[in-house]
Amino acid sequence: MAGCDAPSIGTQITRSLQNSETGYFVNFDFASEILSHDAIEHLTRLSKLLTGPLSDLCVKLVGHTDTRGSNSYNQVLSEKRAERVWMFMVGPGLMQSGRIIAEGRGETEPLKRILGSDPKNRRVEILAKKTAIGTCH
Numbered sequence: 001m002a003g004c005d006a007p008s009i010g011t012q013i014t015r016s017l018q019n020s021e022t023g024y025f026v027n028f029d030f031a032s033e034i035l036s037h038d039a040i041e042h043l044t045r046l047s048k049l050l051t052g053p054l055s056d057l058c059v060k061l062v063g064h065t066d067t068r069g070s071n072s073y074n075q076v077l078s079e080k081r082a083e084r085v086w087m088f089m090v091g092p093g094l095m096q097s098g099r100i101i102a103e104g105r106g107e108t109e110p111l112k113r114i115l116g117s118d119p120k121n122r123r124v125e126i127l128a129k130k131t132a133i134g135t136c137h
Contacts, residue, residue, distance in 0.1 A: 025123040026085055031069070032122075033080040035088060043085065046126070047094040057128040058136030059095070061085050063104035064123050067116030071106060078104030085124045099136045 026039045035043070050057060063082030065074040082102035090097045110116040 025125050027120070028081055028122040028124070030066075030119070030122065031077065033077065033084045035084060040088070043088050047089050047091075050089075050095050050099070050128075054128070056131050057099075058131050059089070059100040060127040060129075061089075061100065061102040062125040062127065063102070064109060064121055064125065065107045066118060066121040067107045067110070069107075075104060075106035078106045080104070081122075081124050085126070099131075101136070 026035070026042065028034070028039075029036070050059065061082045063078035063080070063085075065078050065081075067074070069077070079102075082104050086097075086100055086102040089095050089100055107116060107121070110118070110121045114120055
C-alpha cells in the first residue's frame with residue numbers, strides 16, 4: 001500500500017523502507033508463528049489505537065523469515081506469521097477485517113545490512129496508511 005506510515009507506538013524496531021513507507025515489527029522465534037507475550041501486548045495496544053484515534057488507517061501486514069530452511073518452507077511460514085497477526089488484530093472487539101490485509105514474502109526481503117540468517121529477519125512488518133474514500137483495498 002503506497003504511502004504507508006506506521007503509527008508511533010511500542011518499542012519495536014523501526015526502519016524506513018525504500019518507497020517512503022515506515023514500518024515496525026513483531027518478531028518471532030525460529031520456525032515459529034506463535035505470538036510472544038510481548039507481541040500480544042503490543043498488538044493489543046495497536047489494535048485499540050486503530051479502533052480509536054487511528055480509525056482512519058488501513059493496515060498491511062507483511063510476513064518475513066530468515067534464510068534458514070527452503071524457499072518454499074519460508075514462504076509458507078511468512079504467510080502463517082502474517083495470518084497469525086491478522087487473526088489476532090481482527091479478534092473480538094478489535095479491528096474490522098476490511099481494514100487489514102496480510103501477505104508473506106518468505107526470505108526475499110531481509111533487513112538492510114543484516115545477514116539473511118539473522119533472527120531479526122523473523123518478523124511481521126506492520127504498515128499503515130490513511131483510507132482513501134473510506135476503503136482500504
